[in-house]
Structures are given as C-alpha cells and as structure tokens.
Amino acid sequence: MTDIAPTTRTRVLAALREQRIETPSWAYGNSGTRFKVFRQEGVPRDPYEKIADAATVHRFTGVAPTVALHIPWDRVDDYAVLAAYAKEQGVGLGTINANVFQDDDYRLGSVTNPDPAVRRKAIGHLLECVDIMDATGSRDLKLWFSDGTNYPGQDSIRQRQDRLTAALREAYGRLTGDQRLLLEYKLFEPAFYMTDVPDWGTAYAHCVELGERAQVVIDTGHHAPGTNVEFIVAFLLRAGRLGGFDFNSRFYADDDLMVGAANPFELFRVMHEIVGADALRPTYGIAFMLDQCHNIEPKVEAVIRSVLNVQEATAKALLVDVEALAAAQRSGDVLGANAVLMDAYNTDVRPLLRDLRTEMGLDPDPVGAYRRSGYLEKVRAERVGGEQAGWGA
Ligand code: LRH
Numbered sequence: 123m124t125d126i127a128p129t130t131r132t133r134v135l136a137a138l139r140e141q142r143i144e145t146p147s148w149a150y151g152n153s154g155t156r157f158k159v160f161r162q163e164g165v166p167r168d169p170y171e172k173i174a175d176a177a178t179v180h181r182f183t184g185v186a187p188t189v190a191l192h193i194p195w196d197r198v199d200d201y202a203v204l205a206a207y208a209k210e211q212g213v214g215l216g217t218i219n220a221n222v223f224q225d226d227d228y229r230l231g232s233v234t235n236p237d238p239a240v241r242r243k244a245i246g247h248l249l250e251c252v253d254i255m256d257a258t259g260s261r262d263l264k265l266w267f268s269d270g271t272n273y274p275g276q277d278s279i280r281q282r283q284d285r286l287t288a289a290l291r292e293a294y295g296r297l298t299g300d301q302r303l304l305l306e307y308k309l310f311e312p313a314f315y316m317t318d319v320p321d322w323g324t325a326y327a328h329c330v331e332l333g334e335r336a337q338v339v340i341d342t343g344h345h346a347p348g349t350n351v352e353f354i355v356a357f358l359l360r361a362g363r364l365g366g367f368d369f370n371s372r373f374y375a376d377d378d379l380m381v382g383a384a385n386p387f388e389l390f391r392v393m394h395e396i397v398g399a400d401a402l403r404p405t406y407g408i409a410f411m412l413d414q415c416h417n418i419e420p421k422v423e424a425v426i427r428s429v430l431n432v433q434e435a436t437a438k439a440l441l442v443d444v445e446a447l448a449a450a451q452r453s454g455d456v457l458g459a460n461a462v463l464m465d466a467y468n469t470d471v472r473p474l475l476r477d478l479r480t481e482m483g484l485d486p487d488p489v490g491a492y493r494r495s496g497y498l499e500k501v502r503a504e505r506v507g508g509e510q511a512g513w514g515a
C-alpha cells in the first residue's frame with residue numbers, strides 16, 4: 123500500500139481521533155527490579171504529581187485523557203479532591219487497581235490464603251477499592267492476584283479456587299451502576315509453582331460465573347513465550363468478555379517495557395482483531411490501558427512514546443483492506459490474505475499521524491515538543507526526593 127485513498131483516510135482519522143489510552147500512575151514513579159531501583163530526578167512525590175505527569179502526556183498526545191490509580195500506592199485522604207485536581211489538569215481518574223500483594227500477611231496468598239482472617243483482610247481491601255471508585259467516579263475495578271504456591275503440595279489447588287470464587291463474588295456483589303470487575307491473569311511470578319489465576323481461561327471461567335459486568339484483562343506481558351495473544355483477544359471479543367488491556371512489551375517474562383518496543387507486529391495483530399470487531403470506539407467499553415515500568419529511561423517521555431506506539435499500531439490496523447482480505451480468505455488465497463495484512467502493517471503511518479495531530483491542534487511531533495517544553499527540567503527543580511512506584515527495594 124502506497125497511497126491512502128481519501129475515503130479511507132477520513133475513516134481512519136475519525137477513528138484515531140476517538141481513540142482513548144489510559145496511562146498508569148505507577149509508570150511515573152521510580153521503579154526497578156529486585157536488584158536495584160535507579161532513582162530519577164523529578165519523579166512525582168505523591169499522587170497529585172503523578173496526575174500532573176499523566177496530564178502532560180495527554181497534553182502532548184491528545185489521546186490519553188485518564189490515569190489509572192493503584193491503591194495503596196495512590197492513597198489520599200479525599201479522592202473527590204484528587205478527582206477535582208485531575209479535572210483541573212485536564213485528565214480524569216480511571217481504573218482503580220487493587221493491591222493485595224505487598225503486605226507481610228499475604229505470604230501464603232491474599233484472597234486464597236488458607237487463613238480466613240487474611241482472606242477477610244484482602245476482601246476488605248477490594249471493597250475499599252469500590253468505595254474509592256464511588257468517590258472518583260471510576261468505572262473499573264482491576265484485580266490481579268499474586269496468589270499461588272511455590273511447591274507441589276503446599277496447599278490445595280481446588281480449595282484455593284473455592285476461596286477465590288467466594289472473594290470475587292463478594293467484590294462483584296459490591297459493584298453498582300455501570301461499575302465493572304476486571305480480572306487480570308498472569309502465568310507466574312511471584313508464585314513459581316502454581317498461580318491461582320494463571321491464564322485467560324481461568325479468568326474467563328470466573329467472570330462467566332460472576333456475571334456480565336465481570337470481564338477479563340489481558341496484560342500483554344503475562345503469557346508464556348510464543349503464546350498467540352491475538353487469539354485470546356479474538357476469543358474474548360466473541361464471548362463479550364474482553365474488559366481491557368494492560369499494554370506493555372516483553373522479551374522474556376513480565377518485563378513491563380514500552381508497548382510496541384519488543385514486538386510491534388504483535389501489537390498490530392492485536393489491534394487488527396480489535397478493529398475487526400469494531401471494538402476500538404470508547405462506547406464499546408474496552409479499557410485500553412498501559413501497565414509499564416520505566417526503570418532506566420525517562421518516564422514521561424517513555425509513556426508518550428508508548429501512547430504513540432499504540433496509536434501507530436492502531437492506524438495500521440485501520441488501514442487493512444477488509445474487503446480484499448475477505449475475498450482472499452474466501453478463495454483460499456493464503457498468501458494473498460497474508461499480503462493484505464502485511465501491506466497495512468508495512469505502511470508508514472507517521473505522516474498520517476502528524477496530520478492527525480495538527481488537525482487536533484497538537485504539535486505533530488509529541489516527543490520533540492515535550493523535550494522542547496522544558497517540563498522535565500521544571501519538575502527536576504521543583505520535586506526533590508520522588509517516591510518509587512511501590513515495589514523493588
Ligand atoms: C502484575 C501487574 C498487575 C499489577 C501491576 C503493577 O504483574 O501486571 O497489573 O497491578 O503489575
């Protein structure tokens with residue numbers, strides 16, 4: 123594909139203008155591995171400053187109008203005040219991420235812990251997160267459980283599933299209105315033998331048991347190497363159970379690198395499934411979130427680049443000639459069908475995206491504009507002693 127037809131161009135630009143990507147508060151704080159956290163100057167010292175950084179990303183990209191919170195990392199006295207501050211900055215508060223993985227009590231698990239008192243504490247936190255959603259006006263409660271075991275025989279796999287079911291039921295029962303429960307799975311880590319929600323099938327089965335407002339979250343870094351992520355996307359879309367994404371990229375395990383950095387072709391294939399199901403538009407309900415940690419690279423700029431990477435993959439997916447693809451598929455033209463997809467993937471969409479930004483009143487080069495803005499220098503001078511995202515010593 124060389125030239126983009128005018129009607130295609132209009133359609134693609136309209137879809138891109140509507141696109142929404144949520145950035146995570148924890149991407150702006152210091153983070154690291156269990157070996158070392160390399161601290162950076164100018165990182166946020168509190169949730170307010172994280173929101174200011176998220177608003178900066180939105181100012182330069184125009185498509186990142188909400189920020190996800192992680193509790194207790196982003197605990198404040200008054201969430202209505204935090205929401206008002208976000209609004210003032212030009213963004214909204216998005217998904218509330220529960221955190222039942224950082225307390226000493228959770229050594230043997232949180233909601234699946236053999237001790238009922240620990241389970242009660244963990245469920246209490248999930249319910250508190252729904253209270254926070256009520257105060258912030260957030261739609262989604264995102265649950266990821268680090269629960270699992272390290273050794274065969276350590277605990278009963280079946281009983282842990284029963285405990286998980288009971289906890290999820292309680293959290294789900296606390297939701298009101300259009301609030302949703304998003305269940306995230308992960309193959310391993312920190313549990314190394316058995317994880318209680320290890321894969322999309324387990325998450326899906328629990329969601330089906332709970333009800334329609336329970337949906338699966340796909341964190342793109344949470345699979346075994348070689349997993350066909352777009353298959354999972356397609357399956358969950360068909361089942362009406364795809365609640366959202368935690369976008370990031372990985373070379374090895376849960377690397378949390380910038381989305382599109384390791385495997386831009388996979389990101390394109392994922393977005394092709396989304397576009398094919400007409401699930402890109404915000405009214406469809408999928409939460410397109412980032413879940414990344416920028417350990418050595420400058421954080422705000424890395425988040426801007428990640429947003430642009432998602433936008434670029436989306437633009438390419440929107441360029442797929444669906445009629446030519448369907449015709450090739452119908453006629454069994456294996457290579458022809460593949461060529462249609464590759465044509466779209468190999469299109470340089472950067473000029474189109476520059477035009478989009480100009481039309482949206484933005485600088486066509488968000489990274490350059492951010493660098494020239496002096497924002498980093500300003501916060502470096504203002505913020506002394508920034509905090510880490512929450513894990514890593
Ligand atoms: C777990 C996870 C989950 C957490 C986040 C910090 O690996 O992906 O989404 O909330 O990391």
Ligand code: MN
Nearest residue numbers: 306341368413
């Ligand atoms: Mn995640």
Ligand code: MN
Nearest residue numbers: 341343344376
């Ligand atoms: Mn993860």
